[in-house]
Amino acid sequence: MAGKPPAGDPVQDAPQVEGPKHAAAGLPAIGHTLRMAQEQMGVRRTALTLLRVNQKDGFDCPGCAWPEPEHRHKAEFCENGAKAVAEEATLRRVTPEFFAAHPVADLARRSGYWLGQQGRLTRPMYLAEGAERYEPVTWEQAFDIVADELDALGSPDEALFYTSGRTSNEAAFLYQLFAREFGTNNLPDCSNMCHESSGSALTETIGIGKGSVLLEDLYKADLIIVAGQNPGTNHPRMLSALEKAKANGARIITVNPLPEAGMERFKNPQTPQGMLKGTALTDLFLQIRLGGDQALFRLLNKLILESDTAVDEEFVREHTHGYEEFAASARAADWDETLTATGLERSRIEEALAMVLASKRTVVCWAMGLTQHKHAVPTIREVVNFLLLRGNIGRPGAGVCPVRGHSNVQGDRTMGIFERPAPAFLDALEREFGFAPPREHGLDVVRAIRALRDGEAKVFFAMGGNFVSASPDTEVTEAAMRRARLTVHVSTKLNRSHAVTGARALILPTLGRTERDLQGSGEQFVTVEDSMGMVHASRGRLEPASPHLLSEPAIVSRLARRVLGEKSTTPWEEFEKDYATIRDRIARVVPGFEDFNARVARPGGFALPHAPRDERRFPTATGKANFTAAPVEYPELPEGRLLLQTLRSHDQYNTTIYGLDDRYRGIKNGRRVVLVNPADARELGGLADGAYVDLVSEWQDGVERRAPGFRVVHYPTARGCAAAYYPETNVLVPLDATADTSNTPASKSVVVRLEARP
Numbered sequence: 001m002a003g004k005p006p007a008g009d010p011v012q013d014a015p016q017v018e019g020p021k022h023a024a025a026g027l028p029a030i031g032h033t034l035r036m037a038q039e040q041m042g043v044r045r046t047a048l049t050l051l052r053v054n055q056k057d058g059f060d061c062p063g064c065a066w067p068e069p070e071h072r073h074k075a076e077f078c079e080n081g082a083k084a085v086a087e088e089a090t091l092r093r094v095t096p097e098f099f100a101a102h103p104v105a106d107l108a109r110r111s112g113y114w115l116g117q118q119g120r121l122t123r124p125m126y127l128a129e130g131a132e133r134y135e136p137v138t139w140e141q142a143f144d145i146v147a148d149e150l151d152a153l154g155s156p157d158e159a160l161f162y163t164s165g166r167t168s169n170e171a172a173f174l175y176q177l178f179a180r181e182f183g184t185n186n187l188p189d190c191s192n193m194c195h196e197s198s199g200s201a202l203t204e205t206i207g208i209g210k211g212s213v214l215l216e217d218l219y220k221a222d223l224i225i226v227a228g229q230n231p232g233t234n235h236p237r238m239l240s241a242l243e244k245a246k247a248n249g250a251r252i253i254t255v256n257p258l259p260e261a262g263m264e265r266f267k268n269p270q271t272p273q274g275m276l277k278g279t280a281l282t283d284l285f286l287q288i289r290l291g292g293d294q295a296l297f298r299l300l301n302k303l304i305l306e307s308d309t310a311v312d313e314e315f316v317r318e319h320t321h322g323y324e325e326f327a328a329s330a331r332a333a334d335w336d337e338t339l340t341a342t343g344l345e346r347s348r349i350e351e352a353l354a355m356v357l358a359s360k361r362t363v364v365c366w367a368m369g370l371t372q373h374k375h376a377v378p379t380i381r382e383v384v385n386f387l388l389l390r391g392n393i394g395r396p397g398a399g400v401c402p403v404r405g406h407s408n409v410q411g412d413r414t415m416g417i418f419e420r421p422a423p424a425f426l427d428a429l430e431r432e433f434g435f436a437p438p439r440e441h442g443l444d445v446v447r448a449i450r451a452l453r454d455g456e457a458k459v460f461f462a463m464g465g466n467f468v469s470a471s472p473d474t475e476v477t478e479a480a481m482r483r484a485r486l487t488v489h490v491s492t493k494l495n496r497s498h499a500v501t502g503a504r505a506l507i508l509p510t511l512g513r514t515e516r517d518l519q520g521s522g523e524q525f526v527t528v529e530d531s532m533g534m535v536h537a538s539r540g541r542l543e544p545a546s547p548h549l550l551s552e553p554a555i556v557s558r559l560a561r562r563v564l565g566e567k568s569t570t571p572w573e574e575f576e577k578d579y580a581t582i583r584d585r586i587a588r589v590v591p592g593f594e595d596f597n598a599r600v601a602r603p604g605g606f607a608l609p610h611a612p613r614d615e616r617r618f619p620t621a622t623g624k625a626n627f628t629a630a631p632v633e634y635p636e637l638p639e640g641r642l643l644l645q646t647l648r649s650h651d652q653y654n655t656t657i658y659g660l661d662d663r664y665r666g667i668k669n670g671r672r673v674v675l676v677n678p679a680d681a682r683e684l685g686g687l688a689d690g691a692y693v694d695l696v697s698e699w700q701d702g703v704e705r706r707a708p709g710f711r712v713v714h715y716p717t718a719r720g721c722a723a724a725y726y727p728e729t730n731v732l733v734p735l736d737a738t739a740d741t742s743n744t745p746a747s748k749s750v751v752v753r754l755e756a757r758p
């Protein structure tokens with residue numbers, strides 16, 4: 001044992017290690033959930049609130065974007081969702097007195113966990129230039145301040161309008177409309193750091209950047225491959241769907257550097273049988289090296305090409321383009337190189353191949369393990385090649401399934417939150433609202449940070465999220481943010497982005513999903529789109545956390561009226577009063593939303609059209625599904641170094657830390673841990689379990705990025721691959737280390753060395 005964690009850490013971070021678990025959910029999950037919820041909400045509110053999650057007359061769970069099954073349980077929520085709800089419906093409050101007692105410098109010293117634990121924001125707060133503390137302001141004053149700074153800009157492109165993925169369709173539609181009437185496409189969003197690589201790869205290959213399967217398809221599949229995803233923690237309700245798929249005969253291959261408990265065994269808390277024994281989910285575990293997936297799928301493609309009658313020739317002929325070039329490239333795949341890139345044994349890949357060839361209906365699910373690499377886009381294209389080869393797109397029980405994160409991140413994009421909008425979308429806006437939207441592409445997250453850093457952007461406005469903690473290269477991002485003239489955050493909870501501000505700053509407190517939204521025409525509901533393109537209503541019932549909150553649509557409407565004034569002929573006031581009028585406009589602008597108000601009134605909502613899924617039509621440039629050819633890539637690992645992935649613990653939601661445990665990985669009471677394979681630890685100078693190290697990232701710019709004081713945990717991760725939690729390790733991810741094409745930060749392959757602490 002060497003060293004200690006750095007002194008002065010305001011969180012009592014003292015990790016205890018018990019070793020990984022081999023099953024997820026079940027009784028411990030329920031007990032844990034209720035305890036956490038009751039701490040925040042009390043017993044009665046806990047019962048009232050949790051029973052409304054994902055019910056047909058209730059609110060959409062803010063936990064994740066996994067779809068709601070047709071037959072819902074009385075308790076259609078999971079541990080993850082319950083925690084998200086408790087976090088929002090908490091009875092704790094952040095008041096003006098709180099801000100008087102805690103100068104910004106003090107807030108900046110606190111951990112994200114501490115900030116979140118303070119409770120719900122209750123009043124608009126303003127930090128004047130040079131002031132030490134936030135002070136309460138009226139909403140009118142707040143909008144005046146934003147309008148002053150926006151008016152003072154040399155160009156609308158000096159403003160940035162960020163969105164996190166919890167914003168409803170209605171709010172998102174208004175927000176992008178406001179930004180574009182103001183004159184910019186600078187609409188970076190959390191998607192840029194998340195599934196952008198999936199969007200890029202899918203749009204190019206199948207013509208639509210969304211998944212092609214519905215829940216029923218999972219139930220009908222013969223084979224489901226879950227690559228780069230940890231549903232036990234991040235999409236727990238997906239485990240019920242996988243369980244059902246298995247009961248129907250599906251087999252499951254898990255591709256992951258970590259053995260994740262949820263994929264090993266699932267104890268369904270909703271059946272007595274499940275509670276006791278549970279279902280083994282994974283049939284074949286491919287413990288792959290970080291970034292080895294493209295090589296794996298490319299080799300599988302070569303092997304499919306070489307197997308008699310394995311290729312669906314009719315599908316390839318009728319529906320695809322680029323087959324010859326792709327096939328030539330795939331045939332060049334090399335066993336030895338693949339074994340190096342993946343760290344897998346040959347026999348395992350052969351087993352996988354046999355399962356692939358035995359399957360008539362295959363689904364591939366993935367999340368951040370595939371999207372956050374330099375070569376994420378070619379990796380996902382290779383997955384598409386893999387599915388196209390055997391006709392596994394646009395057929396029941398088969399398809400692509402990128403599993404989305406934030407509960408409405410997909411809907412926000414559908415509503416036009418995109419820095420590179422399609423011309424057809426802008427044309428439709430122009431027709432409907434009679435203004436000329438800007439046509440030049442705007443800035444994504446990484447480019448927005450550069451623009452702030454270089455003084456080219458001066459106002460940063462965030463609709464939700466925690467930009468400084470979620471973004472890469474924390475020191476660079478924070479310094480960039482501090483250069484802004486004004487930073488504004490529409491938020492429910494306190495977070496670090498409120499403490500690392502521009503010269504002036506505003507916190508605008510807003511309603512959460514769980515809360516009643518009363519406007520001029522009566523009680524309102526909003527709508528969201530889940531990971532599978534289903535749109536449905538969400539209606540909160542709780543009394544708002546404070547009488548001073550405004551809803552997100554109200555904030556945008558009022559801001560737009562104040563900033564745009566006479567220049568805008570859009571009926572912002574009417575939108576605020578009655579959200580049905582927003583939906584009428586969405587119906588006329590966004591394809592698939594025709595007759596929106598009537599269709600969303602039906603219980604369960606409706607499915608958006610998806611041409612490849614519904615009619616095997618591929619709206620790409622070639623009019624066909626595109627095979628693509630690419631050379632194999634995988635991260636290089638210099639001697640004496642490890643590849644670090646930055647991932648989520650069980651007790652966090654992105655930058656919101658619920659608690660200090662990661663139950664399934666057997667880690668308690670601390671987050672500053674780095675999981676290292678014991679054999680690697682031995683080779684790296686005999687790093688003992690329990691030793692403390694600094695993580696030092698090495699990148700081609702020569703800058704040394706350091707995250708101090710991590711406890712080494714010997715863990716059965718793939719060789720050469722380490723893991724540590726985000727956002728503590730974002731400081732290690734270089735701003736310029738991004739995925740080709742999608743520009744998503746490569747948060748899952750950071751080259752690090754471990755320096756023992758004295």
Ligand SMILES: Nc1nc2c(c(=O)[nH]1)N[C@H]1C(S)=C(S)[C@@H](COP(=O)(O)OP(=O)(O)OC[C@H]3O[C@@H](n4cnc5c(=O)[nH]c(N)nc54)[C@H](O)[C@@H]3O)O[C@H]1N2
Binds near residue numbers: 063292
């Ligand atoms: N409780 C909870 N739920 C959440 C969230 C949360 O923070 N907490 N966040 C939400 C959001 S926004 C998102 S995007 C999703 C994220 O959901 P996930 O993508 O499941 O989240 P991560 O924790 O980033 O986990 C990545 C998984 O991929 C594996 N992996 C990493 N690199 C590779 C690789 O190169 N190849 C392969 N095959 N596997 C790899 C990791 O070992 C890990 O199991 O979850 C959503 N739901």
Ligand SMILES: Nc1nc2c(c(=O)[nH]1)N[C@H]1C(S)=C(S)[C@@H](COP(=O)(O)OP(=O)(O)OC[C@H]3O[C@@H](n4cnc5c(=O)[nH]c(N)nc54)[C@H](O)[C@@H]3O)O[C@H]1N2
Binds near residue numbers: 464490726729
């Ligand atoms: N190193 C590393 N970095 C990553 C990732 C990673 O895996 N590794 N993952 C990336 C991914 S996938 C994502 S999606 C991003 C997440 O990036 P963000 O979406 O920006 O971050 P969150 O932590 O989800 O935002 C939490 C805050 O949102 C606010 N909030 C919550 N609910 C609401 C609401 O209903 N309305 C409003 N207005 N505000 C609300 C609260 O104030 C809360 O503090 O992080 C990315 N960053």
Ligand SMILES: [Mo]
Binds near residue numbers: 190193194195405406
């Ligand atoms: Mo995400």
